[in-house]
Amino acid sequence: MNAVFLDASRPTVQHAHLTALDRKVHWLSAWTIHHANHLRESRDGLKVGGHQASSASMATILSALYFGILRPQDRVAVKPHASPAWHAIQYLLGRQTVDQLQRFRGFGGAQSYPSRTKDHDDVDFSTGSVGLGVAVTAFASLVQDYLLAHQRLDPAQAGRMIALLGDAELDEGNIYEALLEGAKHDLQHCWWIVDYNRQSLDATTANRMGERFTRIFEACGWTVQTLKYGRLLEAAFAEPGGTALREWIDAIPNDEYATLSYQGGSAWRTRLHRDLAGHADALALVDRYEDDALATLMTNLAGHDLGLLLDTFAATTSATPQLFVIYTIKGFGLPFQGHKDNHAGLMTTAQMAAYRERMGVPEDAEWERFSGLPHEAAVYEAVLAEVPFVSGPRPGGEPPMIDVPPRGAFPVPSATESTQVGFGKILNELARMGGALADAIVTTSPDVTVSTNLGGFVNQRGIFSRTEERDAFRDAGIPSPLKWGKGPTGQHLELGIAEANLFTLLAAAGLSHELFGARLLPVGTLYDPFINRGLDALNYACYQGARFLLAATPSGLTLGPEGGAHQSIHTPLIGMAQPGLTYFEPAYVDELVEIMRWSFAHLQDPEGGAVYLRLSTRPIEQVPRTLTDAQLDDIVRGAYWHIPPAPHAEVAIVYTGAIAPEALAAYHEIVEDTPGAGLLAVTSPDRLHREWTEAQRARSAGHQVMSHIELLLDQLPRSAGLATVIDGPPATLGWLGGVRGQRVCALGIDRFGQSGDLPDLYHEYRLDAEAIMEAVAEVVVTRS
Numbered sequence: 060m061n062a063v064f065l066d067a068s069r070p071t072v073q074h075a076h077l078t079a080l081d082r083k084v085h086w087l088s089a090w091t092i093h094h095a096n097h098l099r100e101s102r103d104g105l106k107v108g109g110h111q112a113s114s115a116s117m118a119t120i121l122s123a124l125y126f127g128i129l130r131p132q133d134r135v136a137v138k139p140h141a142s143p144a145w146h147a148i149q150y151l152l153g154r155q156t157v158d159q160l161q162r163f164r165g166f167g168g169a170q171s172y173p174s175r176t177k178d179h180d181d182v183d184f185s186t187g188s189v190g191l192g193v194a195v196t197a198f199a200s201l202v203q204d205y206l207l208a209h210q211r212l213d214p215a216q217a218g219r220m221i222a223l224l225g226d227a228e229l230d231e232g233n234i235y236e237a238l239l240e241g242a243k244h245d246l247q248h249c250w251w252i253v254d255y256n257r258q259s260l261d262a263t264t265a266n267r268m269g270e271r272f273t274r275i276f277e278a279c280g281w282t283v284q285t286l287k288y289g290r291l292l293e294a295a296f297a298e299p300g301g302t303a304l305r306e307w308i309d310a311i312p313n314d315e316y317a318t319l320s321y322q323g324g325s326a327w328r329t330r331l332h333r334d335l336a337g338h339a340d341a342l343a344l345v346d347r348y349e350d351d352a353l354a355t356l357m358t359n360l361a362g363h364d365l366g367l368l369l370d371t372f373a374a375t376t377s378a379t380p381q382l383f384v385i386y387t388i389k390g391f392g393l394p395f396q397g398h399k400d401n402h403a404g405l406m407t408t409a410q411m412a413a414y415r416e417r418m419g420v421p422e423d424a425e426w427e428r429f430s431g432l433p434h435e436a437a438v439y440e441a442v443l444a445e446v447p448f449v450s451g452p453r454p455g456g457e458p459p460m461i462d463v464p465p466r467g468a469f470p471v472p473s474a475t476e477s478t479q480v481g482f483g484k485i486l487n488e489l490a491r492m493g494g495a496l497a498d499a500i501v502t503t504s505p506d507v508t509v510s511t512n513l514g515g516f517v518n519q520r521g522i523f524s525r526t527e528e529r530d531a532f533r534d535a536g537i538p539s540p541l542k543w544g545k546g547p548t549g550q551h552l553e554l555g556i557a558e559a560n561l562f563t564l565l566a567a568a569g570l571s572h573e574l575f576g577a578r579l580l581p582v583g584t585l586y587d588p589f590i591n592r593g594l595d596a597l598n599y600a601c602y603q604g605a606r607f608l609l610a611a612t613p614s615g616l617t618l619g620p621e622g623g624a625h626q627s628i629h630t631p632l633i634g635m636a637q638p639g640l641t642y643f644e645p646a647y648v649d650e651l652v653e654i655m656r657w658s659f660a661h662l663q664d665p666e667g668g669a670v671y672l673r674l675s676t677r678p679i680e681q682v683p684r685t686l687t688d689a690q691l692d693d694i695v696r697g698a699y700w701h702i703p704p705a706p707h708a709e710v711a712i713v714y715t716g717a718i719a720p721e722a723l724a725a726y727h728e729i730v731e732d733t734p735g736a737g738l739l740a741v742t743s744p745d746r747l748h749r750e751w752t753e754a755q756r757a758r759s760a761g762h763q764v765m766s767h768i769e770l771l772l773d774q775l776p777r778s779a780g781l782a783t784v785i786d787g788p789p790a791t792l793g794w795l796g797g798v799r800g801q802r803v804c805a806l807g808i809d810r811f812g813q814s815g816d817l818p819d820l821y822h823e824y825r826l827d828a829e830a831i832m833e834a835v836a837e838v839v840v841t842r843s
């Protein structure tokens with residue numbers, strides 16, 4: 060690791076320049092927010108917002124990192140509401156435009172919170188939902204270790220994965236889930252830097268949490284560095300009377316310290332005189348300072364001391380994960396510093412004018428990069444050109460696409476098979492075949508590897524660990540279908556039971572090509588109901604544009620005896636509603652093969668995304684058939700006519716997923732009375748619905764297009780009814796009635812389930828053939 064400022068003879072001129080640049084970071088972040096709220100035209104009366112206090116709290120920490128410590132390969136998740144300070148730094152580095160800053164929080168401008176996909180400058184990790192940006196750095200570090208061990212990343216290109224977080228962010232439970240997982244995987248090169256201002260959104264936070272955090276992190280193998288006071292205060296502590304001063308400040312409760320920080324010099328003096336009345340030398344020390352200087356001294360916390368931060372970070376060269384708890388004041392240097400209500404506080408125009416004066420920025424030069432600094436622009440340009448962060452290209456990019464094996468290379472399903480078993484066999488076969496695709500796959504699961512049928516792949520490709528770990532059962536000759544030895548070449552990352560970690564890992568691994576320049580095809584498995592457990596992390600992964608294949612199984616009521624606690628109900632609607640994720644729910648394994656082939660290409664497509672397969676443990680009789688190219692295309696587009704309707708058909712049964720046998724049985728029962736009826740297989744309600752709404756949008760723009768579902772339903776008379784059925788919410792397919800204005804009766808689950816076998820459950824919850832026939836009667840009879 061480069062230690063730019065490690066040398067004790069640190070060039071002080073350079074240091075002065077960096078201090079000046081840090082002042083610009085403070086100024087520009089406050090000004091950007093001010094401009095968005097007070098100067099830019101408002102058309103809707105909404106408060107624009109932005110966080111001047113949170114930015115000021117962290118600005119110097121950001122300056123230390125970006126101007127002195129980071130190298131191009133280091134990756135940072137920035138506290139969401141410090142985004143203005145981060146953008147200001149990118150602007151000073153020439154990596155952000157003034158136009159973007161002027162449109163901060165406006166349409167097309169710099170985003171409220173750093174966004175990989177929406178911001179124009181180079182955001183490493185999106186943040187916003189607090190806690191997730193922290194955890195993703197741990198998993199990015201794990202992915203980096205994986206790539207290094209697989210010799211897919213040049214060690215010289217390996218970086219530190221760094222999270223900058225607020226102290227209240229430490230209340231988020233997902234941070235501790237990641238912490239535990241990191242400990243299991245021997246996490247390294249990961250820094251979490253806490254902006255310890257002891258304020259949350261609502262108020263000043265609990266006293267003495269700091270030491271508890273230390274114990275928690277140390278227990279997980281981290282080094283904790285607590286930086287409390289700046290060098291001014293440390294120097295004062297060394298003076299006669301300084302010890303008493305230190306004891307006093309160490310003991311003062313957070314809220315009282317914050318109150319005094321807000322009130323300023325004379326309040327400090329009054330309070331110190333009261334509390335240190337017996338300490339003449341301490342009071343003499345205090346009284347050597349004028350009011351303003353006293354306030355500066357008493358608020359000189361480590362997070363506002365650039366030199367101290369530079370030296371501390373530069374001296375940290377160990378690979379051991381590091382927690383930095385850095386004391387700061389929220390709103391540092393602003394009129395509302397320390398005030399408990401300052402989180403969303405905005406400076407008034409008058410306060411801003413005074414602040415501009417204090418920062419030495421001339422009027423009308425507010426946006427200039429170096430206005431008001433002691434030297435000419437060229438001096439700072441030269442300093443910035445030497446910053447290690449800009450010393451070379453950043454890793455990442457678009458690695459070449461990996462071909463997907465032809466359809467014929469995949470196994471033929473057994474006569475009766477579940478989609479879960481089919482999924483396991485497909486991955487197993489890919490592992491056996493070898494080649495670039497198999498090598499790029501990395502599987503992962505939160506302690507359900509075996510029960511989601513990843514075993515075949517894992518047996519062939521091994522479990523990843525940076526160090527070799529033997530399988531004791533195998534060594535002892537005890538039979539087991541699973542090989543559980545681990546090593547650096549393994550391609551499976553076994554996680555503990557914390558579904559948020561699964562999704563956060565998928566986020567990091569699914570960005571591997573962009574973060575590290577090496578393409579991975581991550582495949583994660585879990586039980587479908589537990590998607591809810593990690594839902595925000597799943598949304599987070601998709602928001603960042605991560606690419607992964609998620610197989611969720613078992614799903615729905617169809618898991619039978621496992622019962623209500625494990626029955627997923629509304630996951631199809633999540634699959635439909637989640638941007639960046641395409642949801643499929645095939646019934647037959649030949650459909651699954653084609654969907655997985657499509658998925659591996661979609662994961663790599665620059666316009667692609669992640670894929671969610673909702674699978675089932677129910678073995679169902681497969682259809683002996685050879686699918687035509689047109690049928691294969693229909694399957695990945697979301698639906699095909701399992702049995703096409705006649706032109707005069709009165710009804711079609713529409714089904715998704717594992718209740719296909721009930722749909723077929725009902726079909727054979729009704730077809731005598733309603734000859735020419737159709738049977739429509741929907742493999743992806745999500746794709747159908749998206750394409751339909753896109754086609755509507757395109758038509759309103761004057762394009763003559765028809766979506767897949769419109770073309771399929773066009774084969775039915777408009778007067779025909781639809782009876783739809785899915786082991787999920789009826790609404791998943793109920794919308795189909797709106798496509799051509801057909802009557803619809805939608806069956807599905809809208810109550811909690813319970814244990815039982817499938818005949819009982821399907822009867823009770825109206826998924827059986829009888830219920831489907833009743834639905835058919837409903838749409839046919841009501842029509843006449």
Ligand SMILES: Cc1ncc(C[n+]2csc(CCOP(=O)(O)OP(=O)(O)O)c2C)c(N)n1
Pocket residue numbers: 112113116139140187188189224225226227228229254256258259260389402
């Ligand atoms: C998951 C989530 N819940 C709530 C919020 C709203 N929120 C934004 S910042 C914040 C508290 C910030 O306190 P802290 O992390 O200490 O940051 P500071 O501004 O003090 O630096 C909250 C509750 C959020 N962004 N994400």
Ligand SMILES: [Mg+2]
Pocket residue numbers: 225226227254255256257258259389
């Ligand atoms: Mg805070």
